[in-house]
Amino acid sequence: MSDNNKKKSIYGTSFKESLRKMFGLAPKKELSLFEEEQMQSPFRTIVNNFLSKRLAIVGMVIFAFIFLFCFVGSRIFPLDKNYQDATQQNIRPASNFMKVPKDMQGNALQVDAGSTFGAGIDKQGNLYTWGTLTEKLKRTPAGIGKVVQVDCGLDHILVLAENNRIYTWGYDRLNLDKIPEEAQEADIVQIGAGHQVSAALDSSGNIYVWGNENIVDIDPKPYQGTIDKFTFNTTTIIAITKDRQVVSMAKKDTPFNRIPEEVQGRAVDLASTDRVAMALTDDGHIHMWGTYLYGENNIPEGVQGNVKQITAGRSHFTVLLNDGTVRSWGQNNNRQSNAPKLSNIVSVHSNYFQNYAIDSNGKVHTWGLKGYLMGTDQYGRDVFLRLLTGGRITLTIGAVSVIISGILGILIGGFAGYYGGKVDMILMRVAEIVGGLPFLPLAMILSYLIGNKIPETARIFMIMVILGVLSWPGIARLVRAQMLSAREQEFVTAAKALGIKEGKIIFRHILPNVITVALVSLTLSFATSMLTESSLSFLGFGVTEPSPTWGNMLTASISTTVLRDYWWRWVFPALFLSIATICINVVGDALRDAVDPKASDGR
Amino acid sequence: MMLEGSRETMDPEIYDQMYNDMRKQLGLDRSIPYQYISWMGNVLQGNFGFSSVYKQPVKEVIKAPMKNTVIMNIVSLVFVFAITIPLGIATAVRKGSTFDSATQVLTIIGYSLPGFIIAILFIFVFAVKLRLFPISGVSSPGASYTGIKYLLDRAYYLVLPVTAMVFSSLAGIVRYVRATMVETLTMDYIRTARAKGLREKVVIYSHAFRNALIPFMTILISWFLSIFSGSVVFENIFLYPGMGRVMINSLMQQDFMVVLAMQLFYIILSLAGYLLMDLAYVLVDPRVKLA
Numbered sequence: 001m002s003d004n005n006k007k008k009s010i011y012g013t014s015f016k017e018s019l020r021k022m023f024g025l026a027p028k029k030e031l032s033l034f035e036e037e038q039m040q041s042p043f044r045t046i047v048n049n050f051l052s053k054r055l056a057i058v059g060m061v062i063f064a065f066i067f068l069f070c071f072v073g074s075r076i077f078p079l080d081k082n083y084q085d086a087t088q089q090n091i092r093p094a095s096n097f098m099k100v101p102k103d104m105q106g107n108a109l110q111v112d113a114g115s116t117f118g119a120g121i122d123k124q125g126n127l128y129t130w131g132t133l134t135e136k137l138k139r140t141p142a143g144i145g146k147v148v149q150v151d152c153g154l155d156h157i158l159v160l161a162e163n164n165r166i167y168t169w170g171y172d173r174l175n176l177d178k179i180p181e182e183a184q185e186a187d188i189v190q191i192g193a194g195h196q197v198s199a200a201l202d203s204s205g206n207i208y209v210w211g212n213e214n215i216v217d218i219d220p221k222p223y224q225g226t227i228d229k230f231t232f233n234t235t236t237i238i239a240i241t242k243d244r245q246v247v248s249m250a251k252k253d254t255p256f257n258r259i260p261e262e263v264q265g266r267a268v269d270l271a272s273t274d275r276v277a278m279a280l281t282d283d284g285h286i287h288m289w290g291t292y293l294y295g296e297n298n299i300p301e302g303v304q305g306n307v308k309q310i311t312a313g314r315s316h317f318t319v320l321l322n323d324g325t326v327r328s329w330g331q332n333n334n335r336q337s338n339a340p341k342l343s344n345i346v347s348v349h350s351n352y353f354q355n356y357a358i359d360s361n362g363k364v365h366t367w368g369l370k371g372y373l374m375g376t377d378q379y380g381r382d383v384f385l386r387l388l389t390g391g392r393i394t395l396t397i398g399a400v401s402v403i404i405s406g407i408l409g410i411l412i413g414g415f416a417g418y419y420g421g422k423v424d425m426i427l428m429r430v431a432e433i434v435g436g437l438p439f440l441p442l443a444m445i446l447s448y449l450i451g452n453k454i455p456e457t458a459r460i461f462m463i464m465v466i467l468g469v470l471s472w473p474g475i476a477r478l479v480r481a482q483m484l485s486a487r488e489q490e491f492v493t494a495a496k497a498l499g500i501k502e503g504k505i506i507f508r509h510i511l512p513n514v515i516t517v518a519l520v521s522l523t524l525s526f527a528t529s530m531l532t533e534s535s536l537s538f539l540g541f542g543v544t545e546p547s548p549t550w551g552n553m554l555t556a557s558i559s560t561t562v563l564r565d566y567w568w569r570w571v572f573p574a575l576f577l578s579i580a581t582i583c584i585n586v587v588g589d590a591l592r593d594a595v596d597p598k599a600s601d602g603r
Numbered sequence: 604m605m606l607e608g609s610r611e612t613m614d615p616e617i618y619d620q621m622y623n624d625m626r627k628q629l630g631l632d633r634s635i636p637y638q639y640i641s642w643m644g645n646v647l648q649g650n651f652g653f654s655s656v657y658k659q660p661v662k663e664v665i666k667a668p669m670k671n672t673v674i675m676n677i678v679s680l681v682f683v684f685a686i687t688i689p690l691g692i693a694t695a696v697r698k699g700s701t702f703d704s705a706t707q708v709l710t711i712i713g714y715s716l717p718g719f720i721i722a723i724l725f726i727f728v729f730a731v732k733l734r735l736f737p738i739s740g741v742s743s744p745g746a747s748y749t750g751i752k753y754l755l756d757r758a759y760y761l762v763l764p765v766t767a768m769v770f771s772s773l774a775g776i777v778r779y780v781r782a783t784m785v786e787t788l789t790m791d792y793i794r795t796a797r798a799k800g801l802r803e804k805v806v807i808y809s810h811a812f813r814n815a816l817i818p819f820m821t822i823l824i825s826w827f828l829s830i831f832s833g834s835v836v837f838e839n840i841f842l843y844p845g846m847g848r849v850m851i852n853s854l855m856q857q858d859f860m861v862v863l864a865m866q867l868f869y870i871i872l873s874l875a876g877y878l879l880m881d882l883a884y885v886l887v888d889p890r891v892k893l894a
Contacts, residue, residue: 438872438873441869442866538719538836560730564727564731581717585714586711
C-alpha cells in the first residue's frame with residue numbers, strides 16, 4: 001500500500017481534481033494503474049458475489065430476525081412447558097378480552113370477567129358484553145330490560161334483571177339453561193356463575209344452584225335460610241351466613257372446609273381462587289386457607305387492616321384498600337398480578353386472568369390477560385410462547401446435528417481423500433453403507449429404541465446425535481473429491497518436501513482450501529436437518545411433548561377439526577418453519593454460487 | 604394364554620415355569636448374535652417371524668400394506684417423470700426468461716417446504732375447504748366395487764396423497780434437471796449441432812437430452828428410494844394403510860419382528876436401487892461399461 005501512495009504523490013493533483021474542488025464537489029477517488037489492477041482475495045470475491053444477490057440478503061435478514069425472535073424472545077417470554085389451563089383451550093388469536101365498550105366508560109356500575117370475555121352494566125342498567133365470545137354467547141336474549149347484576153362463568157353469562165328475573169345464555173348443556181322456577185319467583189339479591197354451574201341467592205337466605213353437579217358438588221340444605229353472601233370456585237361454594245359465619249357447602253372434604261377460627265363471626269366479604277379461599281373480616285384484615293401454589297399467601301405490605309373489598313381470579317387475588325388503591329398478588333403468568341397505580345377506586349372485579357377496577361367517575365381500569373397473540377392449543381397453552389421456545393429447540397437441533405455431521409464428514413472425507421488407496425476404499429464403503437440406509441425409518445427405530453430409556457430432555461440431545469451421525473456421508477464425499485484434486489497441487493508437494501507432518505498438511509494446508517465448499521454444503525444441510533427433525537417430531541419420534549418444536553406443534557393438525565376450526569394452531573408453526581427453511585436455502589444457494597460461480601446455473 | 608395381570612394372580616412358581624418355557628419357545632434365552640443369525644437363516648428361507656400384535660406371520664402382515672405403498676409410489680413416480688423432465692428442459696432452454704425466474708423462485712420455495720406441511724395445506728384446501736377429495740383412507744368405506752369402478756374409486760382416494768407427494772418432490776428434481784440441461788447446452792457438440800443447422804427440437808431432445816440422461820437417472824432413482832422412506836410421513840397424514848403406517852404402529856406396539864422385516868425391506872430396496880442405477884447408466888450411455 002505504501003508503494004501505491006508514493007506513486008500517487010508523483011502524479012500530484014490532476015487538473016480534473018482541482019476543477020472538482022473549485023465547484024465544491026466531493027473528490028472522486030482516482031485509481032492508479034496498480035489499484036485498478038489490484039486483485040481481490042478469494043474471500044473478498046465470495047463476499048462481494050454474495051452481497052450482489054438481493055434475494056439472498058433479504059433471506060439472510062429474515063432468517064436473522066427469526067433467529068433473534070426465537071433465541072431472544074424465548075428468554076424474554078420464558079415458557080413453563082408443563083403449564084396447562086383447561087379454561088383457556090383453543091382460543092383464537094385476539095387482544096380484546098378486556099376491551100370495555102366506549103359507551104360504558106365513565107358510566108360503569110358493575111363488571112365481571114369470563115374465561116375469554118367480559119360483561120358489564122352501566123348506571124342506567126344497560127348490558128354490555130365484549131371479548132372473544134362464542135356464537136352462543138353472542139345471542140343475548142331479547143327483552144331483558146334493565147339489568148341489576150351480571151356474572152360470568154366459564155362460557156356462560158348470568159344476568160339479574162330489574163323485574164327480578166334471571167336470564168342466562170352461552171353454554172346451555174348440563175341443565176345450565178334450566179333456571180329453577182323457585183329462583184325465578186324469589187326475591188333474588190345475588191347471582192353467581194361458575195364452571196358450568198350457576199347459583200342465585202334470595203333475600204331470605206335461600207340459595208338455588210343449577211348446572212353441572214359433577215364439577216361443583218355441593219349440598220346447600222344445612223345452610224338454607226341463613227346465607228347472606230356466597231362465592232364460587234371450581235370445587236365448591238363458600239358462603240357467609242347472616243351471623244357472619246363462613247361455611248363451605250362441599251359434600252366432600254376439601255381444603256376449603258378448614259376455615260380458620262378467627263374469621264368466624266366477623267367475616268364480611270369472601271373471595272376464592274381455584275385452590276385458596278380468602279375472607280375479609282370487619283377490621284379490614286384478610287385471612288386465607290387452602291393450598292398455596294403461586295405465592296397466594298405472600299400478602300403485600302400495607303394491605304392488612306386496610307382492606308375494603310376482595311376479589312379473586314383463577315390463582316391470584318386483588319384487593320381494594322380503604323384509600324381507594326388496589327393491590328394484586330399470586331400467579332402472574334398473564335401479568336394479572338401487575339396492578340397499576342390507581343386511585344379513587346370504588347370496586348374491583350376479578351375473574352380468571354382479568355381484573356377490572358371501577359373508579360368514582362365510573363371509569364373502568366383493566367389489567368391482566370388481554371388475549372393471546374397466536375391463540376392457544378388444546379391444553380390452553382399459549383401458541384406464541386411455544387412457538388418461541390419450539391423455534392429455539394428446532395434451530396438448535398438443526399445446528400448441532402449439522403455441526404456433528406460436518407465434523408464427521410470433514411474428518412472422514414479428508415482422510416479418505418488424502419490417503420487414497422485402501423483407506424479411501426474402506427471409508428467410502430462405510431460412507432456408502434450409511435448413506436444408503438433409508439433415513440427416516442432408521443431414525444425412527446433408533447429414536448424409539450434409545451429414546452424410551454432416557455428422560456425427555458435427553459431425547460433432544462439424542463435426536464441431534466442421530467441426525468448428525470446418519471447424515472455425514474454427503475459432506476464426506478464432497479470433501480473427499482475436493483481433497484483428491486487438492487493433494488496433487490504443488491503447495492502440497494512443497495509442504496511434503498519440507499517434511500511437515502501429514503496431519504498438519506491435511507488440516508492446515510489443504511483443508512482451508514476445501515472448507516468453503518464444505519461450509520456452503522453444510523448451510524444447505526442445516527435446512528435439511530431442521531426438516532428431518534420436524535418430520536420426526538411430527539410423527540412422534542423426535543422431540544416429544546411437553547417440549548415444543550415446530551414439528552410436534554403440528555402433530556395435532558392431522559385432525560380435520562384442528563385444520564378447519566383452529567387454524568392458528570397449525571398456520572403459525574408451519575409458517576415459521578417454512579420461512580426459516582426457505583431463507584436458509586436461499587442463502588445457501590447464493591453462497592454456493594458465490595463460492596463457485598461456474599457451478600451456478602448461469603444466473 | 605398369559606395376560607398382563609397373570610403375574611399377580613398366578614402361583615409364582617408356575618408363572619416362572621411358563622415364562623421360561625415361553626422364552627425358550629421364542630428363542631429369547633439364546634445370545635443376541637445367535638438370535639440374529641437364526642433370524643437371518645429364517646429370513647433366507649422366507650420366514651420373517653411372527654407378529655406379536657397381529658398374531659399372524661409377518662409376511663401376511665406386510666403383504667397388503669406393501670402393495671398399497673408400491674402402488675402409491677409408482678403412481679407418483681410416473682407423474683414426477685412426466686412433469687419434471689419437460690419442465691426442467693423448458694426452463695433450461697428459456698434460461699433467464701420470466702418463466703424461468705418464476706419457476707426458480709417457486710422451486711426454491713417448493714424444496715424448502717417439508718412434505719407434511721405441503722400435505723396439510725393440500726388437505727386444508729382440497730379436502731376441508733373445497734371438499735373435492737376425501738381427507739384420508741384408501742377406498743370408499745363399505746363399498747364393494749368391482750372392475751373399473753373399483754379402480755376409479757381407488758384412484759379417487761389416491762389423488763390427494765399422490766399430488767402432495769409429487770408436489771413435495773417436484774421442486775428439487777426440476778432444479779436438478781434444469782442445472783444439468785443448462786450445463787449440457789453449453790457444450791461444444793451442441794454448438795456444432797446448431798451450426799449444422801439442425802432443428803432446435805432435435806438439438807435439445809436428441810443431442811442435449813441424451814447426454815443429460817446420466818445425471819437424471821442418478822437423481823430419479825435416489826429420489827425414488829427416498830420417497831419410499833419419505834412416504835411414511837404422507838401415509839401417516841392421509842391415514843393410508845401402507846408400510847409407513849404399519850411401521851409406526853409396530854414400533855409403537857413393540858412388534859419388533861414386523862419392524863425388522865420392514866427395515867430389511869427398505870435396505871434391500873435401496874441396494875436394489877443402487878444396482879439399478881448402475882445398470883441404467885449402461886443402458887442410457889453406451890460409453891459406460893460394467894467392469
